[in-house]
Amino acid sequence: MSKRLPHFEMSSATPEQKAVLDEILSGPRGNLNGPFLGWIHSPELAQHAQRLGAFCRYQTGLPLRLSELAILVTATRWRAQAEWHIHYPIALQAGVSEADAETIRQGHRPDFAAADDALIYDFASELYDTKRVSDATYAQAVERFGHQVVINLVGLLGYYALVAMTLNVFDMRALGQETLPFAE
Template identity: 45%
Template structure:
């Protein structure tokens, strides 16, 4: 596959693109990579997406460990190699057992998941595959995370679906990673 919207040379950037790129570089990500490369073609969209993503990834009400499970499920459901390459190692550093990461890659729920991890997995899988969440799963998530946590969990799924769509359409290549690529 050819990268349809690959990196732009610095001299090609408009002033708006330069400012948007610098904001990403100066933020917690520290570099312009992954979905932000194709998104740079629309600097206002990129800036808006970056702000949402920064909140959802680093400060969501469910915390980074559980956010990483939601991100991995979304990457798996969208066959998104870039997000998988980036987030599988982050998930492990956040405390997710490697066997759980492997199970998600294989589209299955690991019996080793903690209660909160299993609930996030179920919520995300239902949302992606059924386009809704069952009353029982929703009630369990509400009891564990509260309304803000449930909304943030929905937001993580939506945000990373957006990124997956962008990168799948742009055919963004996966970066080098310690994680094995997602199986076909």
């Protein structure tokens, strides 16, 4: 799990920790893979973060393929081993091509077949690279997806950056992860 955090035992969880874990396990995720066993040492943060994460992952208004593409861009930018490991197969199943995912993992922009994929990649990359999004990219995103979805996309990128930071700071790996997608 993590050498930087105290070992967590479900049997000794506080009522607040149990409430968070129960909500995660009974929700759409159904597992604790990712940052949750790190966040659980701060149950209030864990509860707020996991609820935000459920929204950002499942209710942004973006198709799953585009959400997962944005997550892969984030994982690459942060070199978040577990985030990539968890979301890579989900992205492929959602329709991100293996070639595009590999190009992203290597830190390059794919030659996307779909305009929406290129727009999501460009939006995320501009935000990570310049800490802003150009007027042209912003206008294109709003025209294609609408203001609410663009706001939700920014939330998704911010949430998965938080996930990546958590995984990286506490040197967390995904359940069953044996290989690393990024050199350390």
